[in-house]
Amino acid sequence: MAEETSPQSAWQARLHEIIFEAETPAGKAFDVGLLVAIVLSILAVCLESVAEVRIQYGPQLRILEWIFTILFTIEYVLRLLSVRQPLKYAFSFYGIVDLMAILPSYLSFFIAGSQSLLVIRALRLLRVFRVLKLAHFVGEARMLKAALRASIHKIVIFLGVVLTLVVIIGAVMYLIEGSENGFGNIPLAIYWTIVTMTTVGYGDIAPQTVAGKVLASGVMLLGYAIIAVPTGIVTVELASAVKHSVRTDACPNCGAEGHASDAAYCRYCGTSLS
Numbered sequence: 001m002a003e004e005t006s007p008q009s010a011w012q013a014r015l016h017e018i019i020f021e022a023e024t025p026a027g028k029a030f031d032v033g034l035l036v037a038i039v040l041s042i043l044a045v046c047l048e049s050v051a052e053v054r055i056q057y058g059p060q061l062r063i064l065e066w067i068f069t070i071l072f073t074i075e076y077v078l079r080l081l082s083v084r085q086p087l088k089y090a091f092s093f094y095g096i097v098d099l100m101a102i103l104p105s106y107l108s109f110f111i112a113g114s115q116s117l118l119v120i121r122a123l124r125l126l127r128v129f130r131v132l133k134l135a136h137f138v139g140e141a142r143m144l145k146a147a148l149r150a151s152i153h154k155i156v157i158f159l160g161v162v163l164t165l166v167v168i169i170g171a172v173m174y175l176i177e178g179s180e181n182g183f184g185n186i187p188l189a190i191y192w193t194i195v196t197m198t199t200v201g202y203g204d205i206a207p208q209t210v211a212g213k214v215l216a217s218g219v220m221l222l223g224y225a226i227i228a229v230p231t232g233i234v235t236v237e238l239a240s241a242v243k244h245s246v247r248t249d250a251c252p253n254c255g256a257e258g259h260a261s262d263a264a265y266c267r268y269c270g271t272s273l274s
Contacts, residue, residue, distance in 0.1 A: 015082040016252050019075075034075065038101075038124050041068035045121075069105040072121075076102060085269055088254035097123045147238035154233045162197075162226055169193045169219055173212060181208040197223040 021027045041064075047053045048061045076098045080086035089095045101124055104117040170190030177183040182205045183192065192205045196219045207216050253271035265272055 012082055012084070013252065015078060019079055019082050020252075035125060037068060037071060038121050041065065041072075042121055044068070065105065069102050072098070072102045083252070083254055084271075085254045088269060092254070094124075144238065147234055150237040151230075151233045155230055158229055158233070165222075166190055166193045166197065169197075169215070173207065173215060176209060176212045176215065177207055181212070182206070193219060196220060197226060199223050199227070 017024060018026045018030050044061050044064045048058065048065070054061070079095075079098065080089060083089050090099070097120070100117075101121040104120070107117075167190060170193040171186050173193065174183050174186045174189040177189075179185075183189045188205070195202050196216060199220070207213050251266040251269065251271055251273060253266060254269045
């Protein structure tokens with residue numbers, strides 16, 4: 001005979017349904033209210049950075065920031081209580097973002113001005129896709145994440161090659177132009193190479209000799225090729241990731257998301273997803 005659900009697990013399941021799921025009226029109301037609070041808290045932080053507004057409404061805005069911080073702190077604690085393995089949620093992406101959304105306010109007691117970091121709460125707005133049932137956006141965002149993760153090793157190797165080229169070209173440009181033409185040292189020449197290769201072109205340093213201009217032309221053309229390579233790497237991995245869809249509901253045990261569409265159990269803790 002199946003065991004009866006204990007009172008604790010019953011309220012825990014109900015709390016999880018309200019906080020993590022947006023399919024029920026209570027869950028959707030909670031998430032919509034949370035998103036409104038996040039937007040208002042970010043707006044308060046931004047307004048406080050404006051000198052004229054801060055002079056006139058500074059105390060009121062700080063009180064408002066603390067009200068939101070206390071509300072988000074309570075919400076964070078409830079999220080930890082609603083899952084059976086709170087540490088797994090605490091170290092997940094959203095768990096870290098939730099913590100970072102409240103930490104700057106408490107750090108402001110020790111580090112002046114750290115409350116400006118509260119704008120990190122904007123990351124919490126990513127939940128809007130789930131709240132508004134835009135599951136296809138969530139799925140495509142996860143496909144992009146998977147593609148970037150699969151591309152990371154190739155991109156790191158590619159950036160290593162580019163960095164080596166930048167150092168070599170910078171050293172050569174320093175030898176060609178010298179300090180008399182504005183290339184006072186190798187680090188400065190490397191800076192010029194990066195600016196030129198990325199097609200930013202500030203123009204604060206420019207080669208004056210014929211040889212320097214020829215080299216600069218080559219660096220400019222090389223820059224276009226270099227920009228195209230990472231794009232191609234990610235595109236290939238993205239095409240591969242499109243083949244694998246994901247479900248958007250959260251694990252009732254650890255709060256993890258991003259499971260395969262046909263998954264019956266959480267890939268992190270093994271809990272049934274049904």
